Amino acid sequence: xxxxxxxxxxxxxxxxxxxxxxxVARAFGETLRGLKTTxxxxxxxxxxxxxxxxxTPVYPxxxxxxxxxxxxxxxxxxxVGCSLCAAACPADCIRVVAAENTPGDRxxxxxxxxxxxxxxxxxxxxxxxxxxxxxxxxxxxxHDYELSDYHRSDLIFTKEMLLAEPxxxxxxxxxxE
Amino acid sequence: MMPLAxxxxxxxxGVWIIKSVVIFAFVLGIVPLILLLERKLLGRFQNRYxxxxxxxxxxxxxxxxxxxxxxxxxxxxATGVPFLMAxxxxxxxxxxxxxxxxxxxxxxxxxxxxxxxLYGIDVNIGVLYAFAFGSLAFYGLMLGGWAxxxxxxxxxxxxxxxxxxxxxxxxxxxxxxxxMMAGSLSLVDIVKAQDGVWYxxxxxxxxxxxxxxxxxETNRAPFDLPEADAELVAGYNTEFGGMRFGSFFMAxxxxxxxxAGLGAAMFFGGWMGPGPSFLDPVWxxxxxxxxxxxxxxxxxxxxxxxxxxxxxxxxxxxxxxxTLNLLxxxxxxxxx
Numbered sequence: 136x137x138x139x140x141x142x143x144x145x146x147x148x149x150x151x152x153x154x155x156x157x158x159v160a161r162a163f164g165e166t167l168r169g170l171k172t173t174x175x176x177x178x179x180x181x182x183x184x185x186x187x188x189x190x191t192p193v194y195p196x197x198x199x200x201x202x203x204x205x206x207x208x209x210x211x212x213x214x215v216g217c218s219l220c221a222a223a224c225p226a227d228c229i230r231v232v233a234a235e236n237t238p239g240d241r242x243x244x245x246x247x248x249x250x251x252x253x254x255x256x257x258x259x260x261x262x263x264x265x266x267x268x269x270x271x272x273x274x275x276x277x278h279d280y281e282l283s284d285y286h287r288s289d290l291i292f293t294k295e296m297l298l299a300e301p302x303x304x305x306x307x308x309x310x311x312e
Numbered sequence: 313m314m315p316l317a318x319x320x321x322x323x324x325x326g327v328w329i330i331k332s333v334v335i336f337a338f339v340l341g342i343v344p345l346i347l348l349l350e351r352k353l354l355g356r357f358q359n360r361y362x363x364x365x366x367x368x369x370x371x372x373x374x375x376x377x378x379x380x381x382x383x384x385x386x387x388x389x390a391t392g393v394p395f396l397m398a399x400x401x402x403x404x405x406x407x408x409x410x411x412x413x414x415x416x417x418x419x420x421x422x423x424x425x426x427x428x429x430l431y432g433i434d435v436n437i438g439v440l441y442a443f444a445f446g447s448l449a450f451y452g453l454m455l456g457g458w459a460x461x462x463x464x465x466x467x468x469x470x471x472x473x474x475x476x477x478x479x480x481x482x483x484x485x486x487x488x489x490x491x492m493m494a495g496s497l498s499l500v501d502i503v504k505a506q507d508g509v510w511y512x513x514x515x516x517x518x519x520x521x522x523x524x525x526x527x528x529e530t531n532r533a534p535f536d537l538p539e540a541d542a543e544l545v546a547g548y549n550t551e552f553g554g555m556r557f558g559s560f561f562m563a564x565x566x567x568x569x570x571x572a573g574l575g576a577a578m579f580f581g582g583w584m585g586p587g588p589s590f591l592d593p594v595w596x597x598x599x600x601x602x603x604x605x606x607x608x609x610x611x612x613x614x615x616x617x618x619x620x621x622x623x624x625x626x627x628x629x630x631x632x633x634x635t636l637n638l639l640x641x642x643x644x645x646x647x648x
Contacts (some may be wrong), residue, residue, distance in 0.1 A: 159633075166613075173357045173609065174357075176357050176359050177356045179359060180356075181355070181359050183360045189616075292457070
C-alpha cells in the first residue's frame with residue numbers, strides 16, 4: 136500500500152475545554168463515574184490467590200522440578216548415564232558421573248548407569264533442554280514449583296531425590312481453566 | 313457576668329472528668345479500627361483482601377503496627393531540632409483531640425445525680441472552636457517540617473501551609489450557610505434545628521464545598537500533597553520515626569474524625585435517627601463512620617492533584633462557589 140500523505144489526515148479528538156461552569160459540572164460527573172468504577176471493584180470481590188493455602192494451578196506442560204524415571208515393569212532406571220542432558224544444559228547445572236552395570240548389580244537397562252546424577256536447582260533455568268536431549272525419556276520436568284530452601288547446598292538435588300516420587304503439592308489446571 | 317446556666321456549663325467536675333475519659337478512650341480506640349477499615353476497604357476497592365494475616369480477619373493488624381512503632385528507635389537527624397521535633401506531634405494530637413470535644417453524640421441527659429450532655433463541651437462559638445484547633449494543628453505540621461532540617465519535609469510543610477490558607481476559607485464559608493439557617497454556632501443547637509429535614513438537602517452546594525475542603529483540611533487524597541509519597545517522600549513526616557510518626561499518623565485520622573463529626577452534625581442531622589433516644593450516640597457514630605468510609609472511597613478513586621490545580625481549584629472554583637452559596641442562603645434566610 137502506497138503512502139498517500141494527502142489522505143493521511145489525522146482527526147484529533149479534543150475534549151471540551153476545562154474551566155467554567157460546564158467544566159465544574161463535568162468534573163462532578165466524572166468524579167461520580169470514578170466512584171462508580173471503584174464501587175464496582177468492591178462488589179466484584181477480591182481476585183487474590185491466598186498463596187500458601189491456595190495454590191495457582193499449573194498447565195500440564197508447566198516446567199517445574201525435574202523427575203528421573205524408572206521402567207515400570209522391571210524397576211530399572213531409564214537413565215544410562217550418557218551425559219547428553221549435561222551437554223545440552225545451558226546453565227551447566229547437571230552433573231553426571233557414569234559407571235558400568237555389572238551382572239550382579241544391575242541399575243539401569245543399558246550398559247552403563249548414572250552413578251552420580253545431580254541437578255543444581257539454584258542454577259537451573261527450567262528451560263527443559265535436558266528433557267529434549269534425553270534419548271530415553273529418563274528425565275522430565277514436573278509440576279512442582281515450590282523449591283525454596285534455607286541452604287544452597289540443600290538445593291543440589293541428588294539422584295535419590297530426583298528418582299523419588301515428588302510430593303504432589305501442585306494442583307493441575309483443569310481443561311478450560 | 314453571665315450566670316453559669318446561660319453559658320451552659322452546668323455539669324459538675326466529676327462528670328467532666330468522666331466525659332473526657334470516655335471521649336479519649338473512644339477516639340484512641342476507634343482510630344486503630346478506622347486504620348484497619350481503611351486498609352481493608354482500600355484492598356476491596358482494588359480487588360484484593362487487605363491485611364488478613366494478623367489475628368482473625370487481620371483484626372490485630374493495628375495492634376501489631378503500634379507495637380512495631382513503639383519499639384522503634386527515636387532518631388533525630390543531625391540538622392533537626394530535637395525539642396521542636398518532639399513538640400510537633402504532640403501539638404497535632406492535642407489539637408485533634410481538643411477539637412473532638414465539641415462533637416455532639418446526643419442531647420442533655422439526666423443521670424448520676426446531675427444533668428449532662430453527651431458531648432465534651434457545648435461551646436457557644438461551636439464551629440469556630442473546631443476551626444481554631446484545626447488551624448493550630450498546622451503549627452504542628454509546620455514545626456515538624458521545619459524542625460526536621462530536611463528539604464523534603466520543609467517543602468511538605470510549606471505546601472500544607474498554602475493548602476490550609478486556600479481551603480480553610482472555603483471550609484468556613486461552606487459552613488456559614490448552615491449556621492445561618494440554624495441561627496446558632498453551637499453544634500448541639502444546629503443538630504436540634506435539623507429535626508425536620510437534614511441540612512444536606514437545602515445546603516447541598518455547601519455540603520459539596522465542605523466535603524472537598526474537608527479532604528484538603530485533613531490532607532487526604534486527592535489533596536494529600538503535603539505528604540505526597542511519590543514526590544516528597546512522605547513530606548513533613550519524612551524524618552520522624554517510631555511513635556512520633558505514629559502520632560502524626562493518628563492525628564491525621566483524628567482530624568478525619570473531627571471533619572466526619574462536623575459533617576455528620578451539620579449536614580446529616582447529628583444524633584437524629586429512628587429508635588429510642590439511647591440509640592442517639594450509635595446513630596452519630598454510624599454517621600461519622602459513613603463519612604469516613606466516603607473519605608476512603610474517594611481515596612481509592614481520585615488521583616492526586618497537581619499543585620497548581622490545587623491552588624486554582626481552591627481559589628477560582630471553591631471559594632466563589634462557597635461565597636455564592638452563602639449569598640443565596642443569606643438572601644433566602646433574610647426573606648423567610
